[in-house]
Amino acid sequence: MGAPLLEIRGLKTHFATDDGMVQAVDGVDLVLDRGETLGVVGESGCGKTVTALSVLKLIAMPPGRIVDGQILWQGRDLVPLRGRELDLIRAKEIAIVFQEPMTSLNPVYTVGEQIAEVLRRHEGLARRAAHAKTVEMLRLVQIPNAERRVNDYPHQFSGGMRQRVMIAMALSCSPKLLIADEPTTALDVTIQAQILELLQDLKSRLGMAVMLITHAMGVVAETAQRVVVMYAGKIVEEAPVRQLFGRPLHPYTRGLIRSMPRIDRAATHKTRLEAIGGVVPNLLAPPPGCRFAPRCRFAAAVCREEVPPLREIEAGHRVACVLAETIPP
């Protein structure tokens, strides 16, 4: 057993703005094993997407910068890579699917041309072979009439179909890790379910690891094996999915889970859906102690002064809250 597939150590990605440095990701540690599905959750602006983009070094530099930390891909640090070396990691090793299927395809080429471009470039396939593989990829993501649809332009596809095309493109070079950055957010609910099912199915068939970034707890509960909860650029809790939902320890995680609508409760209890008060702190000048303290019902004096370390409470379950054990469930 060698190095894990992906290991992020102390990643800090900051953005320079006119008002100062925005600490979008501030010391994130993550491990992802082969064939595992890791869910990364948190509300808007908590640094999930920046973490994902940092892995592929896709953040705009400047203003963005990886200030500190390592991103170890099978033991090899990606942070210092640039140019051609980086291009080879992208697509062939790690691929990403974005949130916006409507605009992620180039409108002036047919979808077939775009997938074939990746294949010809990275796999060195000839025109004909690339075409055949493209049709095969489109079939894999269950696009009906694949042999005909390859020649259609992106505007002739619906949102869900375009996301399938994006997935096909991302998977065309059989990457070992697929980063899915809110792949279902822009789609309607029935299509969301289909796309998630497709991702699950492809993952088990192709044996790749998936890093699923989302703000929907329900999506994580269904698909991930392990979950990382992020808040204001830091990891606040990490646990296998059952433990996280069965015994959430961080007040923020509890808030997230409680703010999910529950079809089995609403009818009998007639309660209002709970929300977490307040907004994400300004990352230009984050609060000195625990970043969640200003919004936390249980916050004590110590929370406002010291940054809580990520502690392992039970096997595989880590939480960054000093009071985790004392807070009543």
Added chain:
Amino acid sequence: MAGSIRALPSTDIRTATRASGRRFSPGLEAWRRFSRHRLAVASGVILVAMVLAILFGTTLWSVPINDIDFSARLEGPSWQHPFGTDDLGQDLMARMIYGGRISLAVGLAAMFVAVSLGTVVGAIAGMSRGWVGSALMWLADLFLSLPQLPLLLLLIYLFRDHLKAVLGPEGGVFVLIVIVIAGQRWMPVARLVRGQFLSLREKEFVEAARALGASKVRQVVRHILPNALGPVIVAGTIDVAAAIIAESTLSFLGLGFPPDIPTWGRILFDAKDYLDIAPHWALIPGAAIFLTVLSINFIGDGLRDALDPRRVL
């Protein structure tokens, strides 16, 4: 391009039914779309006819361009002189054919140089995030703010004789004029392309290409440039017209081709003093410039539509 109309559901049905039928290669498909644009096709026919007339006209109409005949001054169109004659009794048909070669060549060459230069500068400026982009745009602004005529005078006096010595009298002037006109026309294209690049480079499909390991050059050439081309084509067609007219200005000032070499602009300028007695003299080169410019514009329009797959034609 941005702001284009999405395909309506009804058109989706149409494309779907077509899809079940024949398939076209991309080139054929573009031609099919272009041919739907009637004005563009008509313009293409007119332009081709004019080019053919200019190239092969002398074999059918072999009257010399400088045959002076004072007994036939300022004559209107007749069988002997289909376009009439000028104040020296020279045959306008022959002069138009000869001048067309120069005017069209100057117009097309200057447009090509201006658009290429502008696209390259604009693309570099649009992709760079640091000082390079700003510096290039300052350069464009600098060129825009230079007084054009004094600059032209200076350039031409400095370089005309050297170029003439190297390339021969006509070739030298041709190269000089093309460079001078293109040097004045690349800035709007550069700004246009930079603007397009600034918005396109942040588009998700470019990020997706980057995520799939496309190099910078590939991102620009394959993904950004084709999407930025529409406005550039239109700007290019306008440049052809501007270049034909700029050439006539230069010739009029004695800075372009020598006065005994007829170009369309030159003929037009010579005719302006005789508008009341010999209107045909001005109308004929005017109509030729007008037709050329208009047809090139329509062809540009048709090309832009034909090359934009989102537009349903």
